[in-house]
Amino acid sequence: MRSIAVINQKGGVGKTTTTANLAAALATEGLKVLAIDFDPQSHLTINLGAAPRSEDGGIYGVMTDALPIDEAMLKVRKNLWLLPSHIDLAAAETELVSVVGREVILRDAIEAMRQKIDYVLIDCPPSLGILTINALSAVKEVFIPLQPHFLALQGLGRLLDDTIRLVAKRINPDLSVTAVVLTMYEGGTRLANEVVDDVKAFLEASRGTDCPWASARVFDAVIRRNVKLAEAPSHGLSIFDYAPRCNGALDYARLAAEVLGKVESAQPAAAKTAAKGAPTDKTIKMSDVVATPATPPSDVANIV
Numbered sequence: 001m002r003s004i005a006v007i008n009q010k011g012g013v014g015k016t017t018t019t020a021n022l023a024a025a026l027a028t029e030g031l032k033v034l035a036i037d038f039d040p041q042s043h044l045t046i047n048l049g050a051a052p053r054s055e056d057g058g059i060y061g062v063m064t065d066a067l068p069i070d071e072a073m074l075k076v077r078k079n080l081w082l083l084p085s086h087i088d089l090a091a092a093e094t095e096l097v098s099v100v101g102r103e104v105i106l107r108d109a110i111e112a113m114r115q116k117i118d119y120v121l122i123d124c125p126p127s128l129g130i131l132t133i134n135a136l137s138a139v140k141e142v143f144i145p146l147q148p149h150f151l152a153l154q155g156l157g158r159l160l161d162d163t164i165r166l167v168a169k170r171i172n173p174d175l176s177v178t179a180v181v182l183t184m185y186e187g188g189t190r191l192a193n194e195v196v197d198d199v200k201a202f203l204e205a206s207r208g209t210d211c212p213w214a215s216a217r218v219f220d221a222v223i224r225r226n227v228k229l230a231e232a233p234s235h236g237l238s239i240f241d242y243a244p245r246c247n248g249a250l251d252y253a254r255l256a257a258e259v260l261g262k263v264e265s266a267q268p269a270a271a272k273t274a275a276k277g278a279p280t281d282k283t284i285k286m287s288d289v290v291a292t293p294a295t296p297p298s299d300v301a302n303i304v
């Protein structure tokens with residue numbers, strides 16, 4: 001079983017869109033996929049065509065009431081199960097405050113699925129609290145959707161250095177960042193090229209170290225901005241059901257192929273342009289962002 005947290009504490013970067021469409025693509029390949037909606041906003045639940053219902057138990061029941069996952073999950077497609085969310089989940093943060101071992105509730109619950117499921121994908125909320133820590137404690141891999149613009153670098157630095165490093169050190173030594181997924185990509189813009197170059201340079205610089213992102217890379221498959229990806233959720237459909245020939249479907253199919261190791265390099269033209277981006281007068285580098293504690297201390301240190 002491969003277990004992956006799709007995480008970035010920055011809001012609106014494509015976490016849910018990536019989780020939903022990657023899950024759908026993997027399920028189409030015949031793999032048994034469990035998609036976990038770990039966000040009280042319930043967007044993944046809605047994206048996959050289910051209604052957020054308190055009485056279903058869902059992930060809230062798993063986290064607060066020891067509900068077994070196979071009783072809490074819904075089958076939403078062939079080979080695809082959803083552990084749905086509901087706004088109730090927002091209360092879990094406070095309800096779990098005095099629970100011993102609250103950081104590893106999800107890890108223990110997922111263990112029961114090991115023989116039944118090939119892929120677990122967790123759509124994390126845009127915050128760094130107990131839910132996110134549970135996700136990072138439960139998985140081996142992290143995918144980080146990143147919309148390439150200036151502030152994205154600061155957020156990424158904080159996520160890697162404060163959160164992922166801490167959870168890996170204190171709770172889950174098996175945790176590693178597999179890759180950054182470039183989302184809402186607008187090829188050819190100078191800023192996008194600069195950010196991508198900086199992310200790649202930063203990841204290269206961490207090779208051979210013992211940090212959890214030492215072997216992370218930027219996926220060759222980039223997700224271009226495509227309005228069909230924004231439309232599909234309102235129909236409760238994946239991009240493959242809603243508009244199978246659009247760029248969004250093509251990009252997520254390429255991403256799935258890369259995740260499955262089916263392509264050596266599926267690098268589309270836009271990403272090639274980015275990778276080759278001409279050197280420019282950059283004002284910020286990933287190494288600056290991570291090395292300098294310019295961001296306030298994360299809450300995570302208080303929790304784990």
Ligand SMILES: Nc1ncnc2c1ncn2[C@@H]1O[C@H](COP(=O)(O)OP(=O)(O)OP(=O)(O)O)[C@@H](O)[C@H]1O
Nearest residue numbers: 011012013014015016017126184224225226229230
């Ligand atoms: N490649 C894309 N092109 C166009 N629109 C996109 C793309 N990816 C996502 N969107 C849209 O952008 C918005 C934010 O995407 P999404 O909900 O996946 O982000 P998120 O990181 O999960 O947000 P949150 O932090 O609130 O959970 C949504 O309306 C989504 O439909």
Ligand SMILES: [Mg+2]
Nearest residue numbers: 015016039043
């Ligand atoms: Mg989301």
